[in-house]
Amino acid sequence: MKRDKEVPVPVLRRMPSYLSFVKTLQKQGEKYVSSTRIAEYMDIDSTQVTKDLSHTGITGKTRVGYEVDSFVKILEDFLGFSKVDCAFLVGAGSLGSALLQDKGLSAFGLSIEAAFDVDKAKVGTKVNDIEIFHIDQFRAMAAERNVVIGIITVPAEHAQNVADLMVAWGIKAIWNFTPARIKVPSHIVVQNTTIYMNLAILFNKLYNQE
Numbered sequence: 004m005k006r007d008k009e010v011p012v013p014v015l016r017r018m019p020s021y022l023s024f025v026k027t028l029q030k031q032g033e034k035y036v037s038s039t040r041i042a043e044y045m046d047i048d049s050t051q052v053t054k055d056l057s058h059t060g061i062t063g064k065t066r067v068g069y070e071v072d073s074f075v076k077i078l079e080d081f082l083g084f085s086k087v088d089c090a091f092l093v094g095a096g097s098l099g100s101a102l103l104q105d106k107g108l109s110a111f112g113l114s115i116e117a118a119f120d121v122d123k124a125k126v127g128t129k130v131n132d133i134e135i136f137h138i139d140q141f142r143a144m145a146a147e148r149n150v151v152i153g154i155i156t157v158p159a160e161h162a163q164n165v166a167d168l169m170v171a172w173g174i175k176a177i178w179n180f181t182p183a184r185i186k187v188p189s190h191i192v193v194q195n196t197t198i199y200m201n202l203a204i205l206f207n208k209l210y211n212q213e
């Protein structure tokens with residue numbers, strides 16, 4: 004399978020929606036889907052869909068389009084959703100617990116194996132069968148289980164400290180849910196995620212409508 008290493012982020016943002024749409028068609032028993040149909044669903048141009056999919060090696064047949072089953076398989080592999088990576092989460096508060104409860108994450112290739120906190124009342128308890136350990140146990144457990152993905156859900160003022168510890172303890176990729184902009188060495192992958200940014204966009208669109 005042809006696979007591009009550097010795929011533009013806007014393309015990667017669209018692909019999960021392509022996948023979700025085609026999986027719905029798959030459940031409905033459809034065998035083929037055209038780029039035009041995906042484009043109509045996405046409200047974008049079909050040439051954009053074809054161009055995006057060219058990164059993945061998915062090929063379509065003239066007039067019928069892409070074969071649905073292989074489309075789903077190739078795109079799931081391409082996006083890294085078909086193999087499950089393990090992660091540790093630090094900060095088992097309200098957001099951290101919500102992530103621990105999310106059974107859908109594994110469908111997207113991520114399994115949170117353990118959580119860590121400094122709150123002694125939380126240590127030893129479980130959320131969705133995932134145990135909460137004291138942060139002091141992170142290093143040894145990450146090394147033992149070869150975990151290289153860390154999720155940060157602590158208050159913003161502690162985010163940098165936790166990120167520094169994660170890097171020192173062998174973490175290679177950090178999914179940062181705090182509003183703090185953490186600084187890490189250039190070889191560490193950081194993905195910042197916040198619902199608040201989307202809320203600001205929603206407000207802006209709502210109140211600036213004609």
Ligand SMILES: NC(=O)c1ccc[n+]([C@@H]2O[C@H](COP(=O)([O-])OP(=O)(O)OC[C@H]3O[C@@H](n4cnc5c(N)ncnc54)[C@H](O)[C@@H]3O)[C@@H](O)[C@H]2O)c1
Nearest residue numbers: 094095096097098120121122156158159180181196197198
């Ligand atoms: N990305 C988003 O869309 C989004 C949404 C909600 C909250 N947040 C952010 O997520 C973070 C957590 O929010 P919350 O509402 O769950 O807070 P919370 O207070 O409920 O939970 C924070 C947890 O972190 C623990 N903690 C504090 N310092 C720690 C440390 N040094 N090491 C390990 N654990 C530590 C606390 O004991 C607590 O259990 C905040 O930064 C918040 O701004 C982001």
